[in-house]
Amino acid sequence: MHSQLILSIPSISMFIFFFISLFFLPISYCQDDENFVHCFSPFDCGDIKNLTYPFWTDGRPPLCQHEGFRLTKCKDQQPVINVSGNEFRLIYLNQSTYTMSIARNDLWENICPANLINVNVESRVLRYHPRNRHLTFFYNCTPSLPNLFQCTGEGEFYSLYADDLFERDRYEDLRDSCGTAIQVQVNQSAFAELQNQTPQRLEAWKLGFDVVYNLAEILCSACNNSRRGKCEILSSQYPICNNPAFY
Numbered sequence: 001m002h003s004q005l006i007l008s009i010p011s012i013s014m015f016i017f018f019f020i021s022l023f024f025l026p027i028s029y030c031q032d033d034e035n036f037v038h039c040f041s042p043f044d045c046g047d048i049k050n051l052t053y054p055f056w057t058d059g060r061p062p063l064c065q066h067e068g069f070r071l072t073k074c075k076d077q078q079p080v081i082n083v084s085g086n087e088f089r090l091i092y093l094n095q096s097t098y099t100m101s102i103a104r105n106d107l108w109e110n111i112c113p114a115n116l117i118n119v120n121v122e123s124r125v126l127r128y129h130p131r132n133r134h135l136t137f138f139y140n141c142t143p144s145l146p147n148l149f150q151c152t153g154e155g156e157f158y159s160l161y162a163d164d165l166f167e168r169d170r171y172e173d174l175r176d177s178c179g180t181a182i183q184v185q186v187n188q189s190a191f192a193e194l195q196n197q198t199p200q201r202l203e204a205w206k207l208g209f210d211v212v213y214n215l216a217e218i219l220c221s222a223c224n225n226s227r228r229g230k231c232e233i234l235s236s237q238y239p240i241c242n243n244p245a246f247y
């Protein structure tokens with residue numbers, strides 16, 4: 001017998017349908033697939049409601065666990081996810097458009113963290129939303145520059161941010177007048193919010209950027225990893241999970 005599970009991205013219900021339809025086959029190895037349906041039972045975490053796969057929280061079976069989508073700190077308003085070793089607050093999630101707004105946890109309370117690093121979330125399953133704005137933060141600048149904000153900590157120092165789209169021609173000078181620079185992204189509404197703030201009073205960040213997750217890739221790697229089968233994404237919309245157990 002030769003069987004394929006064909007999934008269309010917009011229709012998770014169809015995906016579940018294929019797994020459910022397997023229950024009616026009188027074969028014991030369908031156990032895994034039955035468990036997989038539980039990955040779609042909704043849960044709440046902080047302000048984010050009705051979360052389903054690929055999101056998960058402690059206590060979900062290993063089949064439901066996908067790296068980068070584990071929610072922690074559900075007692076706080078914003079849950080936290082850990083993507084490739086960095087923590088992000090999950091501020092907003094739309095599971096119909098596979099879009100989420102996240103913010104770097106290290107910048108959240110303090111935009112002058114001790115450890116000034118660039119982080120990158122992009123992977124096979126995550127990409128930045130093309131409408132994010134790109135900014136560069138220049139730290140430890142000459143105090144005579146305009147629009148500086150003050151960092152406190154080990155001594156006081158002055159810093160500023162600039163918009164990559166319109167201010168790039170200043171960057172060479174800024175690199176000479178400042179110390180470390182890091183690049184960050186913010187979504188459109190966060191950018192508008194930032195424009196309304198006086199730079200001098202910038203202390204906390206609390207601004208998010210948007211990322212889109214690729215459910216087809218996630219389902220495919222679940223198909224591969226659970227050893228249920230070998231996955232192929234033939235077109236971007238139709239991942240196929242070939243189950244070797246059926247051959």
Ligand SMILES: *[C@@H]1O[C@H](CO)[C@@H](O)[C@H](O)[C@H]1NC(C)=O
Nearest residue numbers: 042043044047048049050051
């Ligand atoms: C969560 O799902 C339940 C049941 O489907 C629904 O009644 C509720 O409005 C949903 N809540 C949100 C915030 O989407």
Ligand SMILES: *[C@@H]1O[C@H](CO)[C@@H](O)[C@H](O)[C@H]1NC(C)=O
Nearest residue numbers: 067081082083084085086087
């Ligand atoms: C994030 O996850 C990695 C492993 O993937 C772990 O080593 C690290 O400690 C985690 N970071 C935080 C801040 O929890």
Ligand SMILES: *[C@@H]1O[C@H](CO)[C@@H](O)[C@H](O)[C@H]1NC(C)=O
Nearest residue numbers: 092093094095096097098099
């Ligand atoms: C998700 O996005 C769609 C399309 O933009 C929108 O219609 C829907 O209301 C959004 N859902 C939530 C929960 O924000």
Ligand SMILES: *[C@@H]1O[C@H](CO)[C@@H](O)[C@H](O)[C@H]1NC(C)=O
Nearest residue numbers: 091092101187189190207208
């Ligand atoms: C942008 O990020 C903010 C958090 O800074 C979030 O509240 C908002 O929903 C996001 N906007 C869009 C359009 O996704």
Ligand SMILES: *[C@@H]1O[C@H](CO)[C@@H](O)[C@H](O)[C@H]1NC(C)=O
Nearest residue numbers: 217218220221224230231232
């Ligand atoms: C799943 O396995 C197939 C075959 O080994 C491979 O071509 C594909 O890239 C894998 N997909 C994912 C998402 O890991």
